[in-house]
Amino acid sequence: MGMAATLxxxxxxxxxxxxLAIMALAGIAPETMRPTALALNLVVSAIAFANYARxxxxxxxLFxxxxxxxxxxxFIGGMAQLPDQLYRPVVGAILLFAAIQFAWKPNRATRQPPRPAILAGSGGALGLLAGLTGTGGGIFLSPLLLSTGWAKPRTTAAVAAAFIFVNSLAGLAGNLSALGELPQGLGWLALAVGAGGLVGSRLGAVVVSRTILMRSLALVLVIAGGKLLLT
Structure with a gap:
């Protein structure tokens, strides 16, 4: 999980x-997977936000x-249970399509964001999707901002990190309202992903080029989209 956090x-x-993909392969119960993923999201997204904001x-x-x-x-999405067959194929295909676009054309022009009402409506829809899927929503927000040219790659990464944190917190709260407690053994996992998050966010915020950043995002989307389609 530490390597995944770095990327x-x-x-x-x-x-x-x-x-979620790693836990599915390990045979962890579905009711444990979503709160665990959201809790680990909090750790890594907080570290990523700190490095990008700094x-x-x-x-x-925009955030x-x-x-x-x-x-x-x-929060509402975290309380609900959406049947896998309704969102996995569609969302997985969208993420794979976005990945191809970013890998093929990593240098994209930016333009002014649309009216606040459009941004707010997009944010609300992505928040609901984040809670339903047990993610922070960054895998949906980043493609939106970059494909429309509403933000530069590193600005997108910074906003996505903060967006993921607040949505993971809300989704986890909604999930815990239904389950009642956090899964056991989160401490060691949090240390592993925290270390990976420190390394990865420092590289992305300061070291790597725009092209590498966009292609790294493409790889992330391929992993996420493939996970949705195949599990």
Whole structure:
């Protein structure tokens, strides 16, 4: 899980989709997987946000506009159980399509974001999807911001990290309201992903080029999309 956290944190993500895939392969019970993934998301996304924000890439206005409507809907989504057959094929295909676009054309022009109402509506929809899927929503927000040109890659990573944190917190709260307690043994997993998050987010925020960052995101989306389609 530490290696997954390194890769995901390099693009401002928490790694929930990878943690879910790893736990599925390990045969962990589904009711344990989602709160575990969300809790680990909190650790990695907080570290990624700190590194990207410290490097000057965070856009508060963009974050607030998408996050405020997302938080309550992520909580609602965390309480609900969406049948796998309704979202896995569609979302997985969308993520794979986005991955191909970012790998093929990593240098994209940016333009002014749309009206706040459009951003807010997008944020609310992504928050609900984040809660339903047990992720922080970054695997959906990053493709949206980058494919539309609404934010630069590193700004996208910074905003996505903060978005993932607040949605993971809301989704976990909603999930715990139904389950009542956190899974056992989170401490060692949190240390592993925290170490990976420190390395990955530092590389993404300061060291790697725009092209490498976009192709790293493409790889993350391939992993996430493949996990949704194959598990």
């Amino acid at each position: 995901y944190a390099s693009v401002g993500h928490g790694g929930a989709s990878a943690y 490097a000057g890439h965070f856009d508060w206005r 607030v506009t998408v996050a405020i409507p997302a938080i309550p809907l992520a």
